[in-house]
Amino acid sequence: MRLDELLARVCAAPRGSTVAAVVDLDGTLVTSSATAPTGFARYQGRSADELRKLGQTEFDTSGAGRLHTEVWELIEAHHQMGHTVVLACAAARFQAQPPADAIRAAHLLCTELEIVDGAITGRPAGATLTGPVRASAVRELAAREGINLAQSFAYGSDAGALPVMAAVGHPVAVCADPALGAEADRRSWPVLDCVKRGGKPSLIERVRTMGFYSGFAAGAGAGAAAGAWHRSKRAMVDVSFARGADFGLAAAGVRVRVVEGAQHLTSGRPGIFVFNHQSMLDPVIVMKLVRGKLTGVAKREARDMPGFGKLFEFAGVAFVDRGNTTQAKQALAPAVDKVREEGLSLLLAPEGTRSATPRIGEFKKGAFHIAMQAQAPMVPIVIRNAGEVWWKGSQVIRAGTVDVVVLPPVDTSTWQPATLADHVTEVRNMFVDTLAGWPGRSRGSA
Numbered sequence: 001m002r003l004d005e006l007l008a009r010v011c012a013a014p015r016g017s018t019v020a021a022v023v024d025l026d027g028t029l030v031t032s033s034a035t036a037p038t039g040f041a042r043y044q045g046r047s048a049d050e051l052r053k054l055g056q057t058e059f060d061t062s063g064a065g066r067l068h069t070e071v072w073e074l075i076e077a078h079h080q081m082g083h084t085v086v087l088a089c090a091a092a093r094f095q096a097q098p099p100a101d102a103i104r105a106a107h108l109l110c111t112e113l114e115i116v117d118g119a120i121t122g123r124p125a126g127a128t129l130t131g132p133v134r135a136s137a138v139r140e141l142a143a144r145e146g147i148n149l150a151q152s153f154a155y156g157s158d159a160g161a162l163p164v165m166a167a168v169g170h171p172v173a174v175c176a177d178p179a180l181g182a183e184a185d186r187r188s189w190p191v192l193d194c195v196k197r198g199g200k201p202s203l204i205e206r207v208r209t210m211g212f213y214s215g216f217a218a219g220a221g222a223g224a225a226a227g228a229w230h231r232s233k234r235a236m237v238d239v240s241f242a243r244g245a246d247f248g249l250a251a252a253g254v255r256v257r258v259v260e261g262a263q264h265l266t267s268g269r270p271g272i273f274v275f276n277h278q279s280m281l282d283p284v285i286v287m288k289l290v291r292g293k294l295t296g297v298a299k300r301e302a303r304d305m306p307g308f309g310k311l312f313e314f315a316g317v318a319f320v321d322r323g324n325t326t327q328a329k330q331a332l333a334p335a336v337d338k339v340r341e342e343g344l345s346l347l348l349a350p351e352g353t354r355s356a357t358p359r360i361g362e363f364k365k366g367a368f369h370i371a372m373q374a375q376a377p378m379v380p381i382v383i384r385n386a387g388e389v390w391w392k393g394s395q396v397i398r399a400g401t402v403d404v405v406v407l408p409p410v411d412t413s414t415w416q417p418a419t420l421a422d423h424v425t426e427v428r429n430m431f432v433d434t435l436a437g438w439p440g441r442s443r444g445s446a
Helices: 003-012 048-066 069-080 093-102 131-145 159-166 178-187 203-230 233-252 282-290 300-304 308-314 325-340 366-374 417-436
Strands: 020-023 084-092 107-111 113-116 119-124 153-156 170-174 254-260 272-275 294-299 318-320 345-348 378-383 400-406
Touching: 003 069, 020 069, 048 093, 069 084, 069 153, 069 170, 084 093, 084 131, 093 107, 107 131, 131 159, 153 159, 159 170, 159 178, 170 178, 203 233, 233 254, 233 282, 233 294, 254 282, 272 282, 272 366, 282 294, 282 345, 282 378, 282 400, 294 300, 294 325, 294 366, 300 308, 300 318, 325 345, 325 366, 345 366, 366 378, 366 417, 378 417
Parallel strands: 020 084, 020 153, 084 107, 153 170, 254 400, 272 345, 272 378, 294 318, 294 345
Antiparallel strands: 113 119, 378 400
């Protein structure tokens, strides 16, 4: 079944917390990994706090990159409907808590590990939460919280999730294994296929990724030629960015589609173009859209990126040491001058770094300080799914279409330092609201 159809089913369900969305972890929320309920003995002797930190690190570095964005969208739809989101799985708490937090689960049902004298014994504290045990835990939760299971949803990928799925009125098989797939077919349950994350890159993905870098290099070569012809460093930079983005994305099989607001790419210039950041492709996508007369601000580490670092440096990008507040403020002053005196537009990611999940991270104030000081409009560029073609932790690019909405320029002429935090919240909410109510995508009314 298509994702849009499943989203429509969620939005057609009753509103409120009496409807639950019970989600399994391994194979359902994320592509299958090593979170199976085995091997707990290797954690013997560690403290609960050590495991908590380990679980968070593992999720941030690899687990988040395996999130099924299709299931993420369904969960977000459940949140909009006011449903109770539950993560129910066999994994240990330290493995399950970070993804539960990421999806804002109201309840986490998982395997607890035994702790004696502050240390993990390596044994479960009670039954491992598999199959019927998990279903019993869900029923107990429903009775305690007043959840109507007949109106609720469950998402699972293997036979271990079958008892829970059979207990609700709206089961959905996600990336179903053969056993669950056969049962779903027999019971006429909907089946959702997701793009698998992680694993060994295919040959075509490796070739496309090499093509991306080669294409960007070819664009830089075109820029060098243009600069020599016009005897202009600016012409070289403009052509390098625009053509490099065009050639690189085309070679990688990545199409950029502006769903709404293309006119705002030119109406708010020179301006501060801000974008949400999930993928290494995001700056390249924005380069393709904004094209000429632009520069940016990047983290200091970007100076060392092969190829890109030298190009950014040549283009006058301000490199900011995020760990040094004083230096960061000094680095922003030349960026303000480029907008006010040179008429250049700036490209900035207010989150500062790529978010681990599709959720918008907290916005930093740097871009807003620049916009306020430069008296330049701020143009939000909302990127929906760049993380699906090149997600965090992956070394290769997957072909696909990235959708973008460009919002109207935000007037910054009346901004003051005392109200800057309010403007940060206002603009961030624009991103959140646009992603939640994406044009053409069915959602429940507020």
